[in-house]
Amino acid sequence: MRVGVLGAKGKVGATMVRAVEEAEDLTFTAGVDAGDPLSLLAEAQTEAVIDFTHPDVVMDNLKFLIDNGIHAVVGTTGFTDERLDQVRTWLDARSDVAVLIAPNFAIGAVLSMHFAQRAARFFESVEVVELHHPHKADAPSGTAVRTARLIAAARKELPPNPDATSTSLDGARGADVDGIPVHSVRLAGLVAHQEVLFGTQGETLTIRHDSIDRTSFVPGVLLAVRRVAERPGLTIGIEPLLDLE
Amino acid sequence: MRVGVLGAKGKVGATMVRAVEEAEDLTFTAGVDAGDPLSLLAEAQTEAVIDFTHPDVVMDNLKFLIDNGIHAVVGTTGFTDERLDQVRTWLDARSDVAVLIAPNFAIGAVLSMHFAQRAARFFESVEVVELHHPHKADAPSGTAVRTARLIAAARKELPPNPDATSTSLDGARGADVDGIPVHSVRLAGLVAHQEVLFGTQGETLTIRHDSIDRTSFVPGVLLAVRRVAERPGLTIGIEPLLDLE
Amino acid sequence: MRVGVLGAKGKVGATMVRAVEEAEDLTFTAGVDAGDPLSLLAEAQTEAVIDFTHPDVVMDNLKFLIDNGIHAVVGTTGFTDERLDQVRTWLDARSDVAVLIAPNFAIGAVLSMHFAQRAARFFESVEVVELHHPHKADAPSGTAVRTARLIAAARKELPPNPDATSTSLDGARGADVDGIPVHSVRLAGLVAHQEVLFGTQGETLTIRHDSIDRTSFVPGVLLAVRRVAERPGLTIGIEPLLDLE
Amino acid sequence: MRVGVLGAKGKVGATMVRAVEEAEDLTFTAGVDAGDPLSLLAEAQTEAVIDFTHPDVVMDNLKFLIDNGIHAVVGTTGFTDERLDQVRTWLDARSDVAVLIAPNFAIGAVLSMHFAQRAARFFESVEVVELHHPHKADAPSGTAVRTARLIAAARKELPPNPDATSTSLDGARGADVDGIPVHSVRLAGLVAHQEVLFGTQGETLTIRHDSIDRTSFVPGVLLAVRRVAERPGLTIGIEPLLDLE
Numbered sequence: 017m018r019v020g021v022l023g024a025k026g027k028v029g030a031t032m033v034r035a036v037e038e039a040e041d042l043t044f045t046a047g048v049d050a051g052d053p054l055s056l057l058a059e060a061q062t063e064a065v066i067d068f069t070h071p072d073v074v075m076d077n078l079k080f081l082i083d084n085g086i087h088a089v090v091g092t093t094g095f096t097d098e099r100l101d102q103v104r105t106w107l108d109a110r111s112d113v114a115v116l117i118a119p120n121f122a123i124g125a126v127l128s129m130h131f132a133q134r135a136a137r138f139f140e141s142v143e144v145v146e147l148h149h150p151h152k153a154d155a156p157s158g159t160a161v162r163t164a165r166l167i168a169a170a171r172k173e174l175p176p177n178p179d180a181t182s183t184s185l186d187g188a189r190g191a192d193v194d195g196i197p198v199h200s201v202r203l204a205g206l207v208a209h210q211e212v213l214f215g216t217q218g219e220t221l222t223i224r225h226d227s228i229d230r231t232s233f234v235p236g237v238l239l240a241v242r243r244v245a246e247r248p249g250l251t252i253g254i255e256p257l258l259d260l261e
Numbered sequence: 262m263r264v265g266v267l268g269a270k271g272k273v274g275a276t277m278v279r280a281v282e283e284a285e286d287l288t289f290t291a292g293v294d295a296g297d298p299l300s301l302l303a304e305a306q307t308e309a310v311i312d313f314t315h316p317d318v319v320m321d322n323l324k325f326l327i328d329n330g331i332h333a334v335v336g337t338t339g340f341t342d343e344r345l346d347q348v349r350t351w352l353d354a355r356s357d358v359a360v361l362i363a364p365n366f367a368i369g370a371v372l373s374m375h376f377a378q379r380a381a382r383f384f385e386s387v388e389v390v391e392l393h394h395p396h397k398a399d400a401p402s403g404t405a406v407r408t409a410r411l412i413a414a415a416r417k418e419l420p421p422n423p424d425a426t427s428t429s430l431d432g433a434r435g436a437d438v439d440g441i442p443v444h445s446v447r448l449a450g451l452v453a454h455q456e457v458l459f460g461t462q463g464e465t466l467t468i469r470h471d472s473i474d475r476t477s478f479v480p481g482v483l484l485a486v487r488r489v490a491e492r493p494g495l496t497i498g499i500e501p502l503l504d505l506e
Numbered sequence: 507m508r509v510g511v512l513g514a515k516g517k518v519g520a521t522m523v524r525a526v527e528e529a530e531d532l533t534f535t536a537g538v539d540a541g542d543p544l545s546l547l548a549e550a551q552t553e554a555v556i557d558f559t560h561p562d563v564v565m566d567n568l569k570f571l572i573d574n575g576i577h578a579v580v581g582t583t584g585f586t587d588e589r590l591d592q593v594r595t596w597l598d599a600r601s602d603v604a605v606l607i608a609p610n611f612a613i614g615a616v617l618s619m620h621f622a623q624r625a626a627r628f629f630e631s632v633e634v635v636e637l638h639h640p641h642k643a644d645a646p647s648g649t650a651v652r653t654a655r656l657i658a659a660a661r662k663e664l665p666p667n668p669d670a671t672s673t674s675l676d677g678a679r680g681a682d683v684d685g686i687p688v689h690s691v692r693l694a695g696l697v698a699h700q701e702v703l704f705g706t707q708g709e710t711l712t713i714r715h716d717s718i719d720r721t722s723f724v725p726g727v728l729l730a731v732r733r734v735a736e737r738p739g740l741t742i743g744i745e746p747l748l749d750l751e
Numbered sequence: 752m753r754v755g756v757l758g759a760k761g762k763v764g765a766t767m768v769r770a771v772e773e774a775e776d777l778t779f780t781a782g783v784d785a786g787d788p789l790s791l792l793a794e795a796q797t798e799a800v801i802d803f804t805h806p807d808v809v810m811d812n813l814k815f816l817i818d819n820g821i822h823a824v825v826g827t828t829g830f831t832d833e834r835l836d837q838v839r840t841w842l843d844a845r846s847d848v849a850v851l852i853a854p855n856f857a858i859g860a861v862l863s864m865h866f867a868q869r870a871a872r873f874f875e876s877v878e879v880v881e882l883h884h885p886h887k888a889d890a891p892s893g894t895a896v897r898t899a900r901l902i903a904a905a906r907k908e909l910p911p912n913p914d915a916t917s918t919s920l921d922g923a924r925g926a927d928v929d930g931i932p933v934h935s936v937r938l939a940g941l942v943a944h945q946e947v948l949f950g951t952q953g954e955t956l957t958i959r960h961d962s963i964d965r966t967s968f969v970p971g972v973l974l975a976v977r978r979v980a981e982r983p984g985l986t987i988g989i990e991p992l993l994d995l996e
Contacts (some may be wrong), residue, residue: 514858536909542775565901612953612954613873613874613951613954613956614874614949614951614954614955614956615954617866617869617873617956618956621862621866621869621870621958624866624993624995625862625866627864627994628970628974628993629858629859630857642957656964700791704859706858706859706967706970707964707966707967707969707970708857708860708962708964708965708966708967708968708969709857709858709860709960709961709963709964709967710859710960710961710963711858711859711862711863711958711959711960711961712957712958712959712960712961713866713956713957713958713959714956714958714959715954715955715956715957716954716955716956716958717953717954718953718954718955718959719952719953719954720953721952721953722951722952722953724952724953725873725875729873748869748873749872750869
């Protein structure tokens with residue numbers, strides 16, 4: 017498969033160029049960054065493009081790629097509902113092209129969120145503990161909030177977590193996200209980690225994800241590149257590629 | 262739902278009698294143990310029976326229950342292929358009756374095995390660490406061996422775990438179960454615990470199950486009792502009840 | 507060594523009777539409970555007594571034991587400063603007798619608190635996560651509050667934990683105990699667990715204590731019985747017996 | 752304090768130059784690498800030098816530093832007993848100079864080894880699990896072997912770990928290091944991690960060290976630089992600086 021990279025000189029883009037070059041089943045065609053013509057990608061007979069660029073340019077990139085029959089795997093942020101509708105409209109005219117846009121390519125993160133949802137109905141109790149480096153601005157992390165919401169939705173017919181706490185210090189029992197306690201640890205020496213703890217009589221199940229390197233998105237992007245063509249049209253997230261259903 | 266218990270005076274059976282009595286949506290009908298007539302169950306209009314008895318008597322129990330249109334949830338061991346065929350034959354004549362036989366009712370254990378299988382294809386590396394009390398006779402545990410085999414089957418098209426070990430002490434890298442390293446820890450103060458560790462570039466996913474109480478089978482047996490009637494015929498394991506597919 | 511038990515019919519006392527009987531180097535002399543004369547202990551030539559009784563009777567017990575030259579290992583609660591002074595006064599008159607009073611005999615708990623204090627000065631960040639069964643009334647646990655206070659005292663000359671949190675949900679960052687964030691998880695299937703997490707550049711150190719059984723005090727009580735005579739006078743806590751300094 | 756760096760252009764040395772420059776209480780004087788004269792360090796009035804160089808040059812470096820009254824903090828490897836004796840001889844002639852040579856500057860690693868030794872006598876069972884990236888050549892890691900040996904020495908008067916294993920697969924119970932089982936996990940996505948698990952009746956104590964970044968030696972080297980002058984003569988390891996006794 018012939019693969020190009022948009023945003024090839026950015027930190028993430030450069031990592032993806034190297035990853036494509038090292039993958040035996042992929043051929044790197046062209047790297048394009050600000051100032052380079054998009055036509056380089058078409059001239060090099062690129063079949064799929066990885067886009068980690070900027071909200072300001074990603075829509076133009078997608079228009080070009082779709083018009084030229086090139087599949088796209090996109091990690092750029094800033095996709096509003098309006099933008100997604102626009103992409104769908106463009107794709108309607110090219111039923112052979114596939115675009116995958118994902119907020120998170122870390123396979124472990126996506127799987128742990130999926131498993132947490134599946135387990136949610138079968139346990140009396142569930143809490144989330146997320147642990148990050150101390151430079152993080154938000155607490156809880158966006159992933160933890162999203163995980164808690166998915167769990168809450170999955171167990172909405174169950175009674176709430178049992179909890180006999182009658183005396184407590186402010187904050188001890190964590191933040192309440194749709195009824196699920198979420199605890200945020202900020203510690204030097206950590207990167208990004210999350211534990212979902214489920215409990216019922218006599219047993220617990222813990223799903224833990226550790227991301228210790230900013231390159232943990234690479235295997236997920238490569239997976240998406242390899243399989244994007246199987247799903248013409250617009251796909252959101254890599255979960256549909258993981259054959260989970 | 263009207264529920265009886267076979268082996269009602271055994272440790273597990275007695276625990277199940279209490280659990281049925283405490284469940285608001287279930288009514289306990291009769292407890293039967295060695296010497297008691299099975300007819301007590303039918304006379305009490307029992308709809309489903311929990312059987313934690315002995316390989317010597319469980320087949321007679323099942324014949325009686327199927328003949329009398331009573332569903333069965335069975336934790337008794339010793340089911341050979343031959344025995345399972347016999348049960349299927351009996352059930353062919355009573356298409357309204359359901360029998361569920363499971364080697365493990367701990368929901369956390371069953372889910373963790375299922376999730377491990379699902380994750381197996383998406384990571385370069387996987388190992389299993391199981392930790393038990395020091396009175397255990399076998400190493401690795403039966404559950405760990407089964408988990409490793411399921412993982413090995415799921416990733417059979419992937420290359421083996423990367424491993425540059427060139428100098429090692431005997432045993433350091435664990436037991437090899439179908440290519441998956443399995444490590445067995447035996448420690449005072451533990452009960453039964455298992456971790457499946459998956460790793461790829463920059464991230465790991467850990468699925469951990471802790472069973473710290475011999476009663477961890479209770480929620481799974483109650484779940485099976487509540488849903489057994491939905492699946493006439495023979496069901497093996499509680500996994501099909503967990504809506505995982 | 508000849509050992510008696512006060513409160514021998516209580517849950518804890520009965521466990522201690524069995525533990526003494528099973529220990530090869532100890533001889534059980536007499537079990538005394540409400541209504542039994544304390545003189546039974548002296549008549550049986552008891553050298554040391556384990557007291558898990560009640561605040562209402564423990565002072566009378568100690569007076570008798572000290573007067574009769576019998577060492578005491580005490581897990582009974584309710585010792586005010588005034589009571590401790592009274593015990594010291596009694597002991598002044600009997601320089602051959604030793605009394606050890608401890609709020610917690612679980613060796614793992616005591617060691618983890620000690621190690622946490624020792625590590626505290628060498629890490630930029632520290633947080634405490636404690637996890638208990640959902641029937642617990644207080645959050646954080648008394649042990650977690652005490653651990654956090656000891657850590658805070660040990661690092662009082664260090665800058666506070668780095669923490670760039672600027673947007674957060676109430677409670678996400680835990681309870682503040684003398685500047686140390688403490689998080690309380692309440693989950694079915696747990697008993698009593700605590701993690702102290704330390705972090706600095708590129709590394710973390712975690713000290714975790716799991717208590718999964720109400721009998722985890724037994725080894726600490728036996729240790730105290732075996733060594734109490736080495737320390738005539740009053741000793742508070744089992745820490746001095748652990749040769750940590 | 753005025754601090755220089757030997758091996759300043761190497762990966763570790765360059766990291767240390769930056770760390771010294773960023774520390775408010777330290778002044779960077781000079782970086783010396785292959786080809787540069789050692790006299791640069793003396794001319795810049797250096798008080799202490801960090802040496803991460805090569806076994807081929809480290810002895811010459813130390814001779815120069817000691818002769819010039821400059822303290823040394825050394826992470827270079829290859830110190831035989833003979834070499835250490837030579838250093839001691841040089842130091843005998845300069846009682847005002849301090850040299851600290853350490854195989855491991857990661858404070859968390861050193862503390863966890865120390866705590867493991869201290870805890871060893873108080874638990875029936877102990878095992879070591881070490882987890883590393885899959886490019887590691889030796890199993891178990893040198894740190895795990897050393898940890899196990901220290902634990903074994905500390906508990907040599909205790910009975911061996913209880914272990915009822917009667918049926919096992921080769922390797923399941925780990926490598927035997929002086930009677931302590933050591934298990935080595937090799938997993939993509941990991942860096943360097945170690946758990947020491949202690950257990951006794953009803954409770955376990957786990958000491959876990961995670962090193963996720965090759966810079967985890969930095970805080971320990973800085974600590975050594977700040978305190979080396981307090982200990983004239985030769986010091987081996989950073990443990991004596993941690994005020995643990």
